[in-house]
Amino acid sequence: MIIAQIPRAQASLDRINEILDIDEEKTVGGDLILDEIEKLEFKDVSFKYPNSQSYSLKNVSFVLNKGEKLGIIGSTGSGKTTLASLLVRFYDVDKGQILINGRDIKDYSLKSLRDSISYIEQKPRLIEGTVKSNVIMSSDTSFSDNALIDALNISQADFVFEKELGIGSEVVQRGRNFSGGQKQRISIARAVYKDASLFLIDDSFSALDFKTERKLREELLNKAADKLMILISQRARAIFEFDKILLLKNGELLGIGSHEYLKENEEEYREILESQDFSGGDIYGAQ
Ligand SMILES: Nc1ncnc2c1ncn2[C@@H]1O[C@H](COP(=O)(O)OP(=O)(O)O)[C@@H](O)[C@H]1O
Ligand SMILES: [Mg+2]
The missing domain is CATH 3.40.50.300 (P-loop containing nucleotide triphosphate hydrolases)
Known part of the structure; x- marks a missing residue:
């Protein structure tokens, strides 16, 4: 069992080292806004x-x-x-x-x-929290419920509204309580909400x-x-x-x-x- 885990551990280690090796200077930007x-x-x-x-x-x-x-x-x-x-x-x-x-x-x-840039990555990444916290992704309290609902509608993520807790529905770690397609739509809603x-x-x-x-x-073409x-x-x-x-x-x-x-x-x-x-x-x- 341990032997089977070694290659996976090695792959993780490689990735961690890769990140640690990133030259910080490279990813720093200038000061133009x-x-x-x-x-x-x-x-x-x-x-x-x-x-x-x-x-x-x-x-x-x-x-x-x-x-x-x-x-x-x-x-x-x-x-x-x-x-x-x-x-x-x-x-x-x-x-x-x-x-x-x-x-x-x-x-x-x-x-x-x-x-x-409203970037939607190939692999959706949801984090522990609620649908709402996953879409607005910010501690900013000035969010708008309407914009959030709009974003979910545009993203065809209206299945959320049918849930008992609606936009307050729980998202477990990595969004494992949602299907692949649902995760994609919630992460698309995040980008739509951002509206860059x-x-x-x-x-x-x-x-x-x-x-x-x-x-x-x-809907996306219309929005953008x-x-x-x-x-x-x-x-x-x-x-x-x-x-x-x-x-x-x-x-x-x-x-x-x-x-x-x-x-x-x-x-x-x-x-x-x-x-x-x-x-x-x-x-x-x-x-
Ligand atoms: N993190 C990485 N490290 C090294 N090679 C990579 C990495 N990500 C992608 N590649 C390589 O770069 C090439 C282009 O990959 P990618 O941009 O992911 O293609 P696509 O999105 O079109 O499937 C492939 O040969 C892939 O193996
Ligand atoms: Mg790709």
Whole structure:
């Protein structure tokens, strides 16, 4: 039994050491305050994890302006999550630059940078407390119940209201008393409640059924109409209507453009469409 636990303990230890090894200076920001994001630019960005031999992102460039929606598609391991974590500065780029409103993101205070991004991680993280404390995530007492209820509705997390204690329902450690899809929706509500100027959503719909996903996507697009949005997904149907789609493979940007453009020009994109039996319309129809 003990032998079986050794590899797990080793993996945990590696991760702990990795965190302890992070050069603190690297993750400190400048003192510029970021107010609203008008323009985001990746300029020739390359990145290699500290413990890795090869680059997880190679020379990635794109521009996104206020109001624009960017979809990112690519198979597992293509660098989608890496791109998101560079943007919120969990790591810093090795080459190139990420610019917001024309300034390097390192020039902004880390707090104001992260305050400007509603980031929904691939793996939802709920913490012990209540649904409410998980969504508002702040000791701030000036919260609004209406905004909270709105956020839960937009996120298709209205199942919460049917519970006896409603928004006061208990969340146990890691949210184990909720299903995968419920956890995803509560963590999406957290980002919606935060209502930052950039929505960064990493493959967060995987546990949802088609209909719920579609409704949620529509509500999110509506909510973020005048903001920037980056939606990462392995499914073409989630992003085919976006202004721009960025196609990644093994850390390389194969192409960027509309669905029609990529369909026309990128073999890899056509293969994704074929493998998903998706031709471009909403095959699930209007409800
Ligand atoms: N913490 C990490 N340390 C080392 N390599 C990593 C780490 N996270 C991801 N990678 C590697 O970086 C590449 C891109 O991973 P990721 O960005 O998670 O891809 P995706 O989100 O598209 O599935 C993969 O080869 C993956 O193995
Ligand atoms: Mg990922």
